[in-house]
Amino acid sequence: MQYPFSSSIKHFVSPKQWSSMHIAKELEIKTGKAIIHFEKGDYSGSEFNPPSHIVDAVTNAIKDGYIRYDPGAGLNELRQAIATEMTKCGRQTILDEVLVTAGAKHALQMSLLSFLEQGDEIIFPNPGYPPDEVWARFAGVTIKHVPLTKDTWQIDIEKLNDLISSHTKLIIINTPQRPNGHLIENIDELAKFLQKYPNIIIISDEIFSHITYDDKCHKSISSIPEMKDRTIVIDTFSKTYAMTGFRIGWLVAPKPIIDKLSIFLQESITNVASFIQKAAYEAMIGPQQWVEDKRILLQKKRDRIVNELNSIPGFQCNKPHGTFYCFPNITKTGMNSQELTNYLMENAHVAVVAGTAFGSQGEGYIRLTFALPDDEIDEGIRRIKEYMTLKQTQIQNQ
Structure with a gap:
């Protein structure tokens, strides 16, 4: 058939x-x-294997009754812990700017479908993570790719500038980067350049934020004051706490964006399982x-x-x-x-x-x-x- x-x-x-x-x-x-x-x-x-206190938190939460629908942006204690974490990383964040998601892919899906429509353009890094492009294609937009400089894998700002048009709505960045493992070293330069285009929203994929080496430090573009109100930060518990199968992540953005995406989340999956959220909360507040x-x-x-x-x-x-x-x-x-x-x-x-x-x-x-x-x-x-x-x-x- x-x-x-x-x-x-x-x-x-x-x-x-x-x-x-x-x-x-x-x-x-x-x-x-x-x-x-x-x-x-x-x-x-x-x-x-994740630490025992994270695993125990799942069974304890189930026993304590965290097994029902709980539509909304996430458990408040978890959202507050994420807000505290982001504040430590340089972006002053409040609870209302946090959304708990079913992983980073879910966060990206909701972000892309909430902003993109036919006639828009979006810019992805090349190489990047092509599954991120699925929902941009679904929205029927034009996808452009900024080629990263080979071996150093940095964003060439001149080439990025050449790709931007009046139709560019979103730019995706990723640091530390998939698939090459390098950090974007020129975040400040990139932020300064993007101030020329104040209407473009940045989606920053930071799922490896806690895995850096050689005294290198991750820096979120959202920590730069001029970028705070136009950046969506996506992170996850999968890489930091080896909770890949738990399928839980989070998104930080200005409150008006969170309000819209929270509705998207509730209308699509209702909520991330509460007992999984409890485990994520224990991961964040427990021994590091x-x-x-x-x-x-x-x-x-x-x-x-x-x-x-x-x-x-x-x-x-x-x-x-x-x-x-x-x-x-x-x-x-x-x-x-x-x-x-x-x-x-x-x-x-x-x-x-x-x-x-x-x-x-x-x-x-x-x-x-x-x-x-x-x-x-x-x-x-x-x-x-x-x-x-x-x-x-x-x-x-x-």
Whole structure:
């Protein structure tokens, strides 16, 4: 039967960055061989289990009756904790400027659909996170991409200026960045430039705000006074507290925006489960040493994988200053991003993500997650090195 789907979802396809994960699962079932999963944007292994006080908060909240509908912007105690956190980060925030969401994607979906309409233009970074573009396409707007400077992965303000028109309504920024792991270093310069365009709203994706390395500090563009009233900040508990499966995040924006998005949330999902909100609240007010210990652990894993990647023929990898991703340049392998991704999957049984899954500027790169047990990192690198050495030998003998 031909189902009469709306033309507004004709662009719905499985996210490219997940294709490696689906292929890896199928290959494991078909061959019975274990795949090393560098492709997942998630934590793996018991060393990243959330602290017990967060897990206990879920069961305690259920026992205490937090199991009913509770339509609204979120539990007030959680919203206040988020407001306090944002204030510490430099943006003076009150409870009424906070909305609790079902993850960062949900926050972005509501933001895009609440602002965009046909005739508008939106600017995304390239490389960026293409699933963020789904709802912009749904709204029928023109999508433009500002190319980040390769290897340093910074926003080229001159190129951004060239893309802005009278129809530009939203600009998306992301720091620390997916997929490359770098921070936007010129936030102040960017904010100063954007003051030329006072009617453009900025959506700032800051989901890795608490995962930075080498004494680098995350800075929210919303902390700059001139940008406070025109920036929507999106963050999540997934990366900071390894609560990826809990599906809870938050959005901070001026109260008029929160009021509208709160209605959107109530009309779509009613509310984020209250017992999950209680767990998020305990995460924020409870001991934070685990967060710091995890950051230190991730930095060690970053150093481990980057050093080893740089020993592989054809690979060159800069150290990312944030996230749990690295984004090595593989142009000297003689293969493009997708070819190398396929080669590693089929031969080495190692799953990575082609850089082109994140935009055209990702060509010549692959993304690897290093939030894995050390033995899996080591085995994955060993396999990659073995098969890349073999490939280089084959090329030389041709």
